[in-house]
Amino acid sequence: MTMTKQEFLASAGLEVQTLEFWIEQQWLIPEQTATETNFSDKDVARAHLIQDLKGGLGVNDEGVDVILHLIDQLHGLRHAFAQLHKEIQVAAPTRE
Amino acid sequence: MRNPYEVLGVVPAASSADIQKAYRKLAKKLHPDLNPGDKAAEEKFKEVAAAYDLLGDAEKRKRFDAGEIDAAGAERPPQHFYREYATSDGGNPYTDSSGYADFIDSDEALAEFLRRSERARANRRGRDLHYSLPIEFAESIAGANKRLTLPDGGTLDVTIPPGLVDGQILRLRGKGAPGTGSGGPGDALIEVEVRPDPRFTREGDDISLELPISLSEAVLGGRVRVPTPTGAVTMTVPKGSNTGTIMRLKGKGGPHPGGGHGDQFVKLKVVLPKGPDPELEEFVSKWDKGKAFNPREDGTS
Numbered sequence: 001m002t003m004t005k006q007e008f009l010a011s012a013g014l015e016v017q018t019l020e021f022w023i024e025q026q027w028l029i030p031e032q033t034a035t036e037t038n039f040s041d042k043d044v045a046r047a048h049l050i051q052d053l054k055g056g057l058g059v060n061d062e063g064v065d066v067i068l069h070l071i072d073q074l075h076g077l078r079h080a081f082a083q084l085h086k087e088i089q090v091a092a093p094t095r096e
Numbered sequence: 097m098r099n100p101y102e103v104l105g106v107v108p109a110a111s112s113a114d115i116q117k118a119y120r121k122l123a124k125k126l127h128p129d130l131n132p133g134d135k136a137a138e139e140k141f142k143e144v145a146a147a148y149d150l151l152g153d154a155e156k157r158k159r160f161d162a163g164e165i166d167a168a169g170a171e172r173p174p175q176h177f178y179r180e181y182a183t184s185d186g187g188n189p190y191t192d193s194s195g196y197a198d199f200i201d202s203d204e205a206l207a208e209f210l211r212r213s214e215r216a217r218a219n220r221r222g223r224d225l226h227y228s229l230p231i232e233f234a235e236s237i238a239g240a241n242k243r244l245t246l247p248d249g250g251t252l253d254v255t256i257p258p259g260l261v262d263g264q265i266l267r268l269r270g271k272g273a274p275g276t277g278s279g280g281p282g283d284a285l286i287e288v289e290v291r292p293d294p295r296f297t298r299e300g301d302d303i304s305l306e307l308p309i310s311l312s313e314a315v316l317g318g319r320v321r322v323p324t325p326t327g328a329v330t331m332t333v334p335k336g337s338n339t340g341t342i343m344r345l346k347g348k349g350g351p352h353p354g355g356g357h358g359d360q361f362v363k364l365k366v367v368l369p370k371g372p373d374p375e376l377e378e379f380v381s382k383w384d385k386g387k388a389f390n391p392r393e394d395g396t397s
Contacts, residue, residue, distance in 0.1 A: 031223065033226050035226065041181065042178070048177070049129045056123055069192065073195030075132065075190070080196055
């Protein structure tokens with residue numbers, strides 16, 4: 001599901017300046033079309049993560065930057081690992 | 097629900113700074129997005145977060161201590177964590193391969209798997225770009241060639257097929273954003289908006305039009321010019337035509353999907369000359385048969 005910038009601001013509970021800063025930092029990478037910016041549920045969940053980090057966990061902007069970068073690497077790894085796992089299952093099905 | 101002090105592992109007399117410290121310590125360990133593979137983390141984190149919602153807010157904590165609200169009062173609305181989306185597909189713009197890029201450079205069997213995973217992301221098809229294009233009613237029936245100016249200054253030639261309807265989306269393959277690697281470009285999706293023409297109404301492939309005619313054309317018949325979406329044509333109005341008489345111009349409607357065309361229906365409307373006309377008044381007052389005719393005789397009124 002995609003949503004407009006306004007819908008996104010409402011569902012993530014963000015100020016527009018905050019959002020612009022986050023996009024500038026590439027913490028959020030919404031889909032840009034020729035005429036508008038579209039956000040997905042994934043972006044909302046990611047915004048909640050950033051809010052948790054900055055709010056409850058007391059992480060500053062530099063910290064958020066580092067954490068997101070590591071999380072993105074972690075998910076890259078998890079994705080690669082999941083595929084590897086799938087390929088191994090195909091190549092050598094589990095014996096009884 | 098457990099006692100929130102127990103959940104956070106603090107004594108009921110703890111200061112708010114201690115409570116925050118305890119929460120941060122637990123949340124760092126338990127936040128589901130910091131533990132993407134730990135299914136149990138989510139439940140634990142929710143409990144900790146709910147406890148902190150209650151005790152981290154001085155007002156709520158006071159009410160809880162006074163027994164006005166219980167621990168369940170702090171239950172959080174369900175939250176979707178980022179990790180639910182992060183590994184769902186390979187086309188994730190956030191995912192980063194630098195966590196295993198060094199393995200790819202190695203020449204082992206493992207590297208091949210990883211490389212494939214990397215390629216799936218690298219060869220991503222470009223995005224579809226959305227545009228909107230307004231056209232005239234006549235163009236929607238007859239078809240047209242339009243040129244769309246893009247925000248980046250480029251242009252896109254769009255062929256409007258005959259018979260297009262308002263809101264229809266045209267897909268121009270490969271005219272979207274460029275892809276990466278061997279992933280081809282996306283498509284351009286053009287939503288066509290048909291500007292209404294006050295003269296015409298369209299129903300399926302048929303078009304209707306109301307055509308004003310003069311009294312003498314109605315009585316005596318004659319040839320009149322009729323606008324159609326593909327240009328004006330000449331039509332014969334038969335003698336004794338009336339307001340409401342419907343004439344059919346065969347094949348002047350929109351095209352059928354399977355070939356052929358719909359029709360244009362022309363509804364005649366007799367219009368008297370503007371302003372009082374002494375000559376007409378004199379003529380009608382002398383016309384006894386006309387005065388004897390009562391169009392309401394059949395009970396219409």
